[in-house]
Amino acid sequence: MIDGKYLSYILRHAPSVANVELDGNGYVAVDKLIDGIKQTGRDVDLTDLERIVAHDGKHRFSFNEDHTKIRANYGHSVAVDLQLQAIAPPAFLYHGTANKFLERIATEGIKKQSRNFVHLSDDPQMALAVGARHGRAEVLNVVAREMHDDGFSFYLSESGVWLTEFVPSRYIFQTDEAMSDDCKVLPFEMSRLETKRTGVNGTIWVYDTGKPIEPSRYRIIYEHADARFFVYFGGVFPVVQGQSALVPSLSRVVKWIGQNKNILLKLYSGDGCDIVEFFREMQPVLTH
Numbered sequence: 001m002i003d004g005k006y007l008s009y010i011l012r013h014a015p016s017v018a019n020v021e022l023d024g025n026g027y028v029a030v031d032k033l034i035d036g037i038k039q040t041g042r043d044v045d046l047t048d049l050e051r052i053v054a055h056d057g058k059h060r061f062s063f064n065e066d067h068t069k070i071r072a073n074y075g076h077s078v079a080v081d082l083q084l085q086a087i088a089p090p091a092f093l094y095h096g097t098a099n100k101f102l103e104r105i106a107t108e109g110i111k112k113q114s115r116n117f118v119h120l121s122d123d124p125q126m127a128l129a130v131g132a133r134h135g136r137a138e139v140l141n142v143v144a145r146e147m148h149d150d151g152f153s154f155y156l157s158e159s160g161v162w163l164t165e166f167v168p169s170r171y172i173f174q175t176d177e178a179m180s181d182d183c184k185v186l187p188f189e190m191s192r193l194e195t196k197r198t199g200v201n202g203t204i205w206v207y208d209t210g211k212p213i214e215p216s217r218y219r220i221i222y223e224h225a226d227a228r229f230f231v232y233f234g235g236v237f238p239v240v241q242g243q244s245a246l247v248p249s250l251s252r253v254v255k256w257i258g259q260n261k262n263i264l265l266k267l268y269s270g271d272g273c274d275i276v277e278f279f280r281e282m283q284p285v286l287t288h
Contacts, residue, residue: 001042001043001044001048002037002042002044002048002052003052004052004056004058004060004061006042007049007052007061008060008061008072008075010033010037011026011028011061011070011071011072012072012075012076012077012078013076013077013078015028015078017036017040018033018036018037018039018040019036019039020032020033020036022071022078022080023069024080024081025071025080025081025082025083026071026072026076026080026081026082027064027069027070027071028069028070028071029068029069030046030049030063030067030068030069030070031068033049033070034046034049046067049070050063050067053070058159059073059158059159059160059161060072060073060074060075060159061073062158062159073157073158073159073161074117074119074157074159074161074163075115075119076115076116077114077115077116079116080116082155082157084155084156084157084163085155086153086154086155087154087155087156088145088148088154089120089144089145089147089148089154089156089162090122090144090145091143091144091145091146092141092142092143092144092145093120093121093122093141093142093144093162094120094121094122094123094124094126094127094139094140094141094142095110095118095119095120095121095127095131095139095140095142095167095172096121096126096127096128096129096130096131096132096137096138096139096140097110097131097134097137097138097140098131098134098135098136098137098138099135099136099137099138100134100135100136101134102138102235102236102237103236105140105169105172106169106172106236106237107169108169109166109167109168109169109172110140110142110166110167110172111166112165112166116163117155117163117164117165118163118164118165118166118167119161119162119163120142120144120161120162120163120164120167121161121162122160122162124139127139127140138174139174140172140173140174140237141172141173141174141175141240142167142171142172143171143173143250143251144162144164144171146171146249146250146251147164147167147168147171152164152165152166153165170251170255171251172237173237173238173239173240173250173251173254174235174237174238174239174240175239175240175241176232176239176240176241198256198282198284198285199252199256199284199285199286200249200252200253200256200284200285204253204256229241229242230242231254231257231258233257233258233261238254238257238258240254252285255285256284256285259283259285260281260282260283263277263278263281263282264278
């Protein structure tokens with residue numbers, strides 16, 4: 001008897017284990033696969049394969065229409081053409097990883113490693129489960145639609161897994177959607193920063209709350225008041241707290257906040273800094 005893990009190993013990485021070859025689209029003939037697996041001393045038949053495919057919670061496999069061929073839907077380390085069509089992704093996708101990999105990802109981005117694609121999910125809980133396989137799990141938010149608009153290609157596998165070749169670290173954040181009371185306090189002073197001054201498409205509203213704030217926490221409104229959010233720079237990745245899903249250029253906004261964090265802290269802490277000084281010292285985001 002075989003299980004999904006063993007079948008995945010053959011169809012994604014090592015077809016030679018069962019003495020079979022994948023065709024150009026990743027399929028292998030079911031009869032040849034069964035014979036090959038039996039030669040390894042394992043008992044298997046078509047019913048076993050159909051059971052594995054039907055009950056696999058990750059939707060890793062699929063048959064052709066008459067069940068004469070089978071393939072893995074994603075996750076290959078061998079060269080195959082899954083005949084995927086590039087499509088626009090949702091605004092945010094999620095990547096689960098172990099905490100121990102965060103610093104490397106912050107420097108190098110999310111790489112496909114030995115696989116053909118980076119795997120992303122539209123479900124943060126699914127991403128968390130994937131990351132937990134390698135240690136204490138973290139969920140990274142990827143601003144996928146912004147990546148797509150910047151020229152990166154995305155594909156959706158038959159199993160619902162989103163695929164792309166690489167995710168640069170500038171598109172990666174962590175989020176905390178809980179809104180604190182401070183975020184709902186009416187502003188003491190507000191200034192409007194247009195694109196030509198910030199390098200960020202759209203309008204940034206900078207709020208001076210008129211009272212000291214927690215270090216590395218900034219209150220920003222982007223585009224309109226409904227997109228109110230905080231940004232924290234306390235860990236490996238910036239953390240966005242608030243209604244970030246409404247922000248169409250989140251990575252650029254956060255980059256702008258990061259490079260101006262000293263003057264923002266000075267403004268928000270009431271440390272002798274006013275809006276005029278802020279305008280003078282604020283630096284725009286350079287295009288990339």
